[in-house]
Amino acid sequence: MQDNKRLAKLGHVYLALMLVFLYVPIIIMAAMSFNDSNLYRLPIEWSTRWYAALAHNDKLIDASINSLWVAAITTVLATALGTAASLAFFRYEFRGKRLLQLLAFPPITIPWLIIGTAMLTLFFWIGMGRGLHAMVLGHVALAMPYVIIVVSARLKSFDLALEEAARSLGASSWQVTMRVTLPWIAPGVMAAALFAFAVSFDQFVISYFLSAPGVSTLPVEIYTSIRKGFTPEINAISTIVIGISMVLLLGVSRFYRFGGER
Amino acid sequence: MAQVSIRGVSKTFGQMKALDDVSCEFANGKFYALLGPSGSGKTTLLRMIAGFEFADSGTILMDGESVDNLPVEKRDIGMVFQNYALFPNMNVFDNVAFGLSVRGTDTTETARRVGESLELVKLEGLDKRRPHQLSGGQRQRVALARALVTNPRVLLLDEPLSALDRALRVEMEVELRRIQRDVGITTIFVTHDQEEALTMSDHIGILNAGRMVQEGPPLQVYEHPNSAFSASFLGDSNLLHGTARDGRITLTDGGLIACANRIDETDGSPATGSIRPEKITIMDSKDSVADPDRNSLDGTVVSHIFAGSSLTYQIRWNDEILRVFVQNLSGDIFADGTPVRLSWKPDDTVAVTHD
Ligand SMILES: Nc1ncnc2c1ncn2[C@@H]1O[C@H](COP(=O)(O)OP(=O)(O)O)[C@@H](O)[C@H]1O
Numbered sequence: 178m179q180d181n182k183r184l185a186k187l188g189h190v191y192l193a194l195m196l197v198f199l200y201v202p203i204i205i206m207a208a209m210s211f212n213d214s215n216l217y218r219l220p221i222e223w224s225t226r227w228y229a230a231l232a233h234n235d236k237l238i239d240a241s242i243n244s245l246w247v248a249a250i251t252t253v254l255a256t257a258l259g260t261a262a263s264l265a266f267f268r269y270e271f272r273g274k275r276l277l278q279l280l281a282f283p284p285i286t287i288p289w290l291i292i293g294t295a296m297l298t299l300f301f302w303i304g305m306g307r308g309l310h311a312m313v314l315g316h317v318a319l320a321m322p323y324v325i326i327v328v329s330a331r332l333k334s335f336d337l338a339l340e341e342a343a344r345s346l347g348a349s350s351w352q353v354t355m356r357v358t359l360p361w362i363a364p365g366v367m368a369a370a371l372f373a374f375a376v377s378f379d380q381f382v383i384s385y386f387l388s389a390p391g392v393s394t395l396p397v398e399i400y401t402s403i404r405k406g407f408t409p410e411i412n413a414i415s416t417i418v419i420g421i422s423m424v425l426l427l428g429v430s431r432f433y434r435f436g437g438e439r
Numbered sequence: 440m441a442q443v444s445i446r447g448v449s450k451t452f453g454q455m456k457a458l459d460d461v462s463c464e465f466a467n468g469k470f471y472a473l474l475g476p477s478g479s480g481k482t483t484l485l486r487m488i489a490g491f492e493f494a495d496s497g498t499i500l501m502d503g504e505s506v507d508n509l510p511v512e513k514r515d516i517g518m519v520f521q522n523y524a525l526f527p528n529m530n531v532f533d534n535v536a537f538g539l540s541v542r543g544t545d546t547t548e549t550a551r552r553v554g555e556s557l558e559l560v561k562l563e564g565l566d567k568r569r570p571h572q573l574s575g576g577q578r579q580r581v582a583l584a585r586a587l588v589t590n591p592r593v594l595l596l597d598e599p600l601s602a603l604d605r606a607l608r609v610e611m612e613v614e615l616r617r618i619q620r621d622v623g624i625t626t627i628f629v630t631h632d633q634e635e636a637l638t639m640s641d642h643i644g645i646l647n648a649g650r651m652v653q654e655g656p657p658l659q660v661y662e663h664p665n666s667a668f669s670a671s672f673l674g675d676s677n678l679l680h681g682t683a684r685d686g687r688i689t690l691t692d693g694g695l696i697a698c699a700n701r702i703d704e705t706d707g708s709p710a711t712g713s714i715r716p717e718k719i720t721i722m723d724s725k726d727s728v729a730d731p732d733r734n735s736l737d738g739t740v741v742s743h744i745f746a747g748s749s750l751t752y753q754i755r756w757n758d759e760i761l762r763v764f765v766q767n768l769s770g771d772i773f774a775d776g777t778p779v780r781l782s783w784k785p786d787d788t789v790a791v792t793h794d
């Protein structure tokens with residue numbers, strides 16, 4: 178009994194430390210983005226000057242717009258392809274299915290650095306080169322496994338007899354998918370789409386490798402700025418990005434219960 | 440409405456022979472019960488007619504035309520699944536309307552036909568309910584209305600009543616049969632319940648281990664089982680083993696049994712007679728059987744079950760236990776341990792093949 182209580186207390190301490198470790202840097206950064214001083218002087222003098230400065234930083238604004246575009250297109254492609262793949266894995270038994278399922282996951286396990294290098298080499302070799310289009314391809318490959326995982330988890334609760342019932346009533350494969358299967362897995366697909374968006378929007382390494390000079394995404398642009406010399410503008414844009422990410426995360430949790438199926 | 444013909448269909452899953460050269464006819468407008476124990480291939484055959492499985496050999500015809508190359512959605516069938524498979528994201532109306540809607544039927548026609556179907560299954564007024572707001576019996580009716588709304592050529596049901604409790608099952612048996620008669624649709628009803636098969640169908644087919652053992656109207660199959668399997672699977676049966684002799688059966692204790700049908704086996708080969716428990720008359724062993732043509736044997740009452748209007752005796756004869764079912768006409772019961780004499784007509788003794 179006594180031991181259990183002590184263990185529980187230890188658990189709470191551990192949890193508190195974890196949260197501090199995760200969130201203190203973020204909170205400091207957000208606080209400093211509102212500090213007038215660029216030297217992190219305390220106490221904080223409230224100011225929105227860094228946010229105002231952002232509005233005139235064309236590079237960061239362009240990079241943000243690029244990031245949104247790339248993430249949006251990645252989301253559509255990765256969600257569509259990943260959902261289709263999940264449906265195929267769910268519906269059909271075919272030769273090499275296990276192998277194919279395994280082959281979809283290396284983007285999660287292989288270091289991004291290596292994938293980035295490999296893609297860069299390939300894209301130059303086939304004459305496609307760098308740029309936002311190359312980035313989209315890279316991001317889709319990266320995001321698709323996440324889509325497959327999330328949609329497949331949702332499909333586990335789907336009764337295949339429903340598809341058979343629909344077919345017996347005269348529905349074509351397309352009608353079965355659109356009217357019976359998709360409505361059921363829609364929450365999973367929504368969660369997967371938000372995941373895909375986040376994967377693309379946060380991606381740095383592969384974007385860095387595949388961006389053409391002068392055309393970059395937000396993480397790449399932030400990195401470049403920091404190398405030239407840090408300004409609290411970076412704190413400001415990062416705070417905005419974190420805000421967006423949090424909203425996305427809330428969106429995902431609306432549809433997808435972490436660690437379990439809703 | 441259509442006639443469905445199965446011609447020499449076989450199907451193997453891995454090493455498992457699910458169907459072995461099955462042939463049968465499902466007559467136009469008739470209610471056919473496909474009866475067999477679990478794993479005998481009933482579902483496989485039904486799914487093959489629907490188009491979900493494909494035969495390794497043999498062919499399936501509807502109205503004389505092969506449907507082997509028709510996909511499920513073109514076969515024009517109605518199917519009721521074991522767990523109903525209602526679409527959870529649609530209400531009752533949309534569930535029933537599904538088959539019309541995928542065919543592009545216009546809204547007024549759809550509303551009219553869905554209304555008719557719901558009326559047929561006595562579910563008016565529940566259009567807006569979701570499947571999870573319905574009882575088991577109501578779901579069953581929705582599934583039936585959904586399957587019938589497109590006027591399919593054949594209605595396929597895979598153990599549709601097995602998920603219901605007993606009282607509801609009996610009610611649905613009656614309902615199902617009424618609806619089938621109203622619509623006049625060719626119906627194939629898969630069940631492992633011999634009582635369901637007997638009470639509901641125009642025609643019974645008994646499957647065992649992927650083979651069609653026997654087919655015929657319920658009364659005929661019951662009265663004239665062709666095998667030990669069909670005798671004991673459809674209804675209860677006493678099986679007496681012995682050897683063939685002059686077209687009769689010599690029992691192990693030397694007694695001789697005459698049968699309704701000729702025994703084709705050569706003398707001395709094993710033979711089995713099947714007698715239904717209700718065909719047997721039981722009397723005191725001191726009394727003698729009036730009609731000398733009747734088959735008879737002597738045994739001892741082991742136990743009895745009194746059910747008011749009827750009695751079931753367990754009788755020990757040699758090393759076997761025979762069951763005798765009698766109506767409670769006299770109010771007398773033979774006590775356990777009493778020596779008794781059993782007799783029955785040769786006509787009620789069916790020589791069956793043993794497998
Ligand atoms: N898809 C399948 N894969 C492998 N074996 C199967 C499959 N479907 C049925 N079987 C086997 O075929 C036999 C007949 O099955 P089934 O038609 O479902 O029997 P029933 O409906 O009479 O219980 C069983 O032994 C079953 O295990």
Ligand SMILES: [Mg+2]
Pocket residue numbers: 478481482483
């Ligand atoms: Mg079955």
